[in-house]
Each structure stands twice: as structure tokens, then as C-alpha cells.
Amino acid sequence: MACHRLLRILARIEDGGPGPARLCEVSADLMAMTGAGIMLMSGEVPRGSVCSSNEVSALIEDLQYTLGEGPCVDAYRQDRPILEADLAARGAARWAAFTPEALAAGARAVFGFPLHVGAVRLGALNLYRDRPGPLDDDQHADALVLAGVAARAVLAMQAGAPPGRLGTELEGGADLRFVVHQASGMVSAQLDVSVGEALIRLRAHAFADHRPLDEVAQDVVGGRLRFA
Amino acid sequence: MTDQGLLIQTLVELADNLVDDFDVVELLSLLADRCVELLGVSAAGVMLVAPEGEVRVVASSSEAMRVVELFELQADEGPCPDCCRSGEAVINEDLATAGGRWPRFAPMAMQAGFRSVQALPMRLRGSIVGALNLFSAEPGALTVADVAAGGALASVATIAVLQQRVAAESRLLNDQLTHALNNRVVIEQAKGVLAERTGLSMEAAFEALRHYARDHNLRLSDVARSVIDKSLPPGALA
Structure with a gap:
């Protein structure tokens, strides 16, 4: 990825000040996606949403939380990007319950990128678009960087919290169901x-x-x- | 003279080991062994300075080296402590004439079979991470090229250590996050159980849990668990 794009990502996130909501807005915007969300997972199941940039993103996270399947769940469990360029295509039947609901909500392409720092897995970055089509190479590279930034940002939100308690930003800003x-x-x-x-x-x-x-x-x- | 091919091969090998879940002690042991082959020294070892300042021997290519390094730490005297403290390299120091500088270490190391010692700092910007220690049975063992090669190896080791510290910190934070999340879930579940069984609102149920925890000097999450597993009857709280 071009270095200036990475710097732009970092600058945009810092500009917005702290707060999980900002992370998702910036992600959706920079990636030219319709929406973005960050799902927190542990013990192989979704635990909640750190942020979502719009209502459809929130619904896509909801669906995965309710159904236990979808691009974020797979990205986390398999620890690799999950790319579904066209949910309406036959191949998208891999999520029997998720796909029809996501389509009905207005998503046509969905992408999940695992959030990890080294071997530590935290969840997944969820991107969706209202029309079909793959990510180009730049977008794919950017998404990997964004997922890395998001993972560190989530850990930073927990840093300094008293033992057994959630970090203030997660407690107040995330939707932990x-x-x-x-x-x-x-x-x-x-x-x-x-x-x-x-x-x-x-x-x-x-x-x-x-x-x-x-x-x-x-x-x-x-x-x-x-x-x- | 350092074998350039072997040096490059070693650097690649060390870099290859810097994967997600690498073992830093294993990597530094590999580094110590390769230093002996590459730089023609008798023994090599790595000492690390913990973030709190404590110095520890992490890897040694031989038992004699380990004993001498441990002695250095005990006596707080020798090339490795000097290097860890100052961040400056100690090069080709002849133990036969170093009695003034290290009155206890010099005779001990000579008795163990060493004659010349060097310590290269593992350093990133301002912070000293540790030292790569190279001991030889002969005086003046290292050439300028050897010292440069040793410096490159020390740099890779520095990166490995720093990367491992970031990984350890991430793991710790993630464990804390999961633990905090689990605590919260248990408390919310207990609020639900209590609200259903007593007719209290969620807020009132939370207050009841909190009061009980405070009055009995218990953790809120423990009280919540007792409510869920029914070992604490709702009547005791409401």
C-alpha cells in the first residue's frame, strides 16, 4: 500500500479523537464501502459490536450475533480474510441463514477481516457494499492495515481499566448486548x-x-x- | 573473517523465526549458537534488561558461559553489566590486563578458560534491551568485520525481544478484556434472574446485587454467579 494512504488512515483516526464510533466511520469512508463495523469475539463466538458506521452495518453485525454465522465469524475462526463479492450469487449459500437476511437489508458484497495483534485474535472488521464486486488490490491491502489499526485501537481502549472491568470507552461506546x-x-x-x-x-x-x-x-x- | 554467506543465511533464519507465536528464548539461543560459528568466538550469551530494570541471562551457548554470566550478575561487575548500563560496546577487552576494571570478574572468567571478552548492546533508540556477550579463549579475537556482523545479529535479537514484549502485552490486554466481558455478562444475567424472580426493575436488581456484595465484602461477579447457580436465593438480596 502506498505509504501516504497509511498515514492518511492514521491521521484520520487520531483527528477524530478517541471513541469507537469514529473507527468505523473512517473505515467505511476510506475503503469506499457503504458501511463498516467492528465485531468483538472471544471463545469462538461474537460478543458484541465495538462500532458500526450505519444501520445496515449494525444489522449485519446483529445477524451474525444472532445466527452465529457470517463473514466476521468466519474471518475470526479461520483467521483469514473472508471475501464475498456477490451475496446473491449461488456460492454465497455458505451462510444459509445469514445471506437472505443480509440481502434483504441491502448488502450485496460483504468482507470480513480478522482483527489480530500477533497471535492474539480479537474479532473482525466487517465491510459491506450495496452493489456486488470484489475489492481491488489497494482496498484489500488497506483493509489489512485498517484491521491491524482497529485491533490495536480496541486493545488500547481496554488498557488502564481496573482489574475485571471494561475500559471506559468500551463500556460506554460499544454495544456489548x-x-x-x-x-x-x-x-x-x-x-x-x-x-x-x-x-x-x-x-x-x-x-x-x-x-x-x-x-x-x-x-x-x-x-x-x-x-x- | 566473517563468512558473508553464512551471516546472511543466519539473518534470514532469524527473521524467519519472527513469526506470530515465536519463542524468544529459543530464538536467542539460536542466535548465541550462530555467533559462535560465525564470529569464531568460544562462547556467546544474551542478557536482557527487563522493563523494570532487572538484568537476566536468557541464553548461553555453553554451560561455562552461563556460569560466568551468572557470576557477573551476582557480582554486578563485568562487560555485560557495563554494557547493559551504558549502552556502549565493550570490545576485545583482555582479561589479563582487566584486573583493575573488574577485580572479581577478570580472574573468575580466566579461570573458566576465557581470555578476551566483548559485549555488544541491544538497543533501540533510547532504550537498552540487553547485551550480546561474546567471550574468547584467545586475546584480541574479533576483527572490525566481526564486530559489525555481531552488531547486525544484536539488532535482529533486539527486534525479536521488542516484538515479543508487544505480543505479551497484547495477550495480557486481550485476556483482561475477555475476563471483564465475562464478568459483565454474568452480572447482567444475574440482574435478569433477580428481576424475574423478585419483580424488581433491572436497576433495582443491580442495586440489590451491589449492596449484597458490599455488605458481605464479596466481589460483585461472585455474587452474580451465586444468584445464577441458585446457591444464593433471590430472597436474600431483595
Whole structure:
């Protein structure tokens, strides 16, 4: 990648001051994508969203969180870029549940780049575009750099946090799906099952109703939906 | 005289070892062994200065070298501590005439079979990472070219050490992040369990968990776990 482009990326991120939201905006903008998001993962599952640049990006992250499949999940698990230049093409059937929902939301091409620093894996950078087509070589190279910058930025957000606590920026700026875990607690009490099983029930309900898991969880917490 | 081909091969070999999950001690041991072959010294070793300032022997090409290096640290005297402190190279110091500079180290190292010693700094900009130590059985063993080659090897070792420190710090931060996230998840789940069983709002449930933790001098996440695994009945909190 041309050196000046890298410097531009770094300058843009620092200009915006701290804050996860800025990372995604800059990523989408610099990559000429329709949207970008950064998904946090650990223990092989999505844990939440550090940021997303628009509503469709947020939905793409939601879908992967709800369904446990998609470009970010694969990028993280396989630790390599996942490139889907045309979701509508037959080959995109690799994500049976994710693909139709992502298409319906308006995404045509999706790309996932793993976030890692050395051997430490943190999640994935998610890019989408509303029309099909591959990334060109420059964009691919830029995305790798951006993913590296994003990984370090996420770690920097956690640096200096008291033991056992999340960094202030992550606590305040990221969407770590706390409502889903509150709902899991409630459903586990309603059905007298473990919180793990309660989460599976919630996911199944969201999948069957074609709704984001967050929304279903809100209904549970708001008392509008009961499982028993 | 240094064999240029072998030097380049060694530099490539060391660079190849700088992959994601490399073992820094293994890499520095390889470096010490290659120094003996390349520079014609009797023994080589690497000492590292920890970020807190403590100096440690990390790699030695022979047991005699290790013993002498450990003695240096104990006595806090010798070419390696000097180099780690000043960041300046010690070159071809003849132990037979170094009794004034190192009254305890010089006779000890000669007894171990060494005659001349050198220490090359491992340095990046302002900070001293450690020293590459090269000991010979003969006086004046290193040529100018040898010293330059040793400097190149020390540079690769410096990069390896710094890269490993960044990786270790990243791992630590990521572990802390995962741990913090898990704690938060458990607390949110417990809020849900408590809210459902007692009819409290989420905020009131959180307050109840916090009060109980504070009153019983327990960690909030531990109280949350007890609520989830039902070892703590909701009635005890609300």
C-alpha cells in the first residue's frame, strides 16, 4: 500500500479523537464501502459490536450475533480474510441463514477481516457494499492495515481499566448486548433452565421470527414477551 | 573473517523465526549458537534488561558461559553489566590486563578458560534491551568485520525481544478484556434472574446485587454467579 494512504488512515483516526464510533466511520469512508463495523469475539463466538458506521452495518453485525454465522465469524475462526463479492450469487449459500437476511437489508458484497495483534485474535472488521464486486488490490491491502489499526485501537481502549472491568470507552461506546444477557437471566428463571440454554431459546425465537436478537431481548426485559 | 554467506543465511533464519507465536528464548539461543560459528568466538550469551530494570541471562551457548554470566550478575561487575548500563560496546577487552576494571570478574572468567571478552548492546533508540556477550579463549579475537556482523545479529535479537514484549502485552490486554466481558455478562444475567424472580426493575436488581456484595465484602461477579447457580436465593438480596 502506498505509504501516504497509511498515514492518511492514521491521521484520520487520531483527528477524530478517541471513541469507537469514529473507527468505523473512517473505515467505511476510506475503503469506499457503504458501511463498516467492528465485531468483538472471544471463545469462538461474537460478543458484541465495538462500532458500526450505519444501520445496515449494525444489522449485519446483529445477524451474525444472532445466527452465529457470517463473514466476521468466519474471518475470526479461520483467521483469514473472508471475501464475498456477490451475496446473491449461488456460492454465497455458505451462510444459509445469514445471506437472505443480509440481502434483504441491502448488502450485496460483504468482507470480513480478522482483527489480530500477533497471535492474539480479537474479532473482525466487517465491510459491506450495496452493489456486488470484489475489492481491488489497494482496498484489500488497506483493509489489512485498517484491521491491524482497529485491533490495536480496541486493545488500547481496554488498557488502564481496573482489574475485571471494561475500559471506559468500551463500556460506554460499544454495544456489548447487555440486554441479551439480562433477557437470558430472565428466561432462565422463567423456564428454570441454565442461562446458556436460555440464550439458545432466545436465539431460536429471534431466528424463527426474523428479528434481531436485541429486539427480542428488549421485549423480554420489557415484559412484552414471556417464555413460560 | 566473517563468512558473508553464512551471516546472511543466519539473518534470514532469524527473521524467519519472527513469526506470530515465536519463542524468544529459543530464538536467542539460536542466535548465541550462530555467533559462535560465525564470529569464531568460544562462547556467546544474551542478557536482557527487563522493563523494570532487572538484568537476566536468557541464553548461553555453553554451560561455562552461563556460569560466568551468572557470576557477573551476582557480582554486578563485568562487560555485560557495563554494557547493559551504558549502552556502549565493550570490545576485545583482555582479561589479563582487566584486573583493575573488574577485580572479581577478570580472574573468575580466566579461570573458566576465557581470555578476551566483548559485549555488544541491544538497543533501540533510547532504550537498552540487553547485551550480546561474546567471550574468547584467545586475546584480541574479533576483527572490525566481526564486530559489525555481531552488531547486525544484536539488532535482529533486539527486534525479536521488542516484538515479543508487544505480543505479551497484547495477550495480557486481550485476556483482561475477555475476563471483564465475562464478568459483565454474568452480572447482567444475574440482574435478569433477580428481576424475574423478585419483580424488581433491572436497576433495582443491580442495586440489590451491589449492596449484597458490599455488605458481605464479596466481589460483585461472585455474587452474580451465586444468584445464577441458585446457591444464593433471590430472597436474600431483595
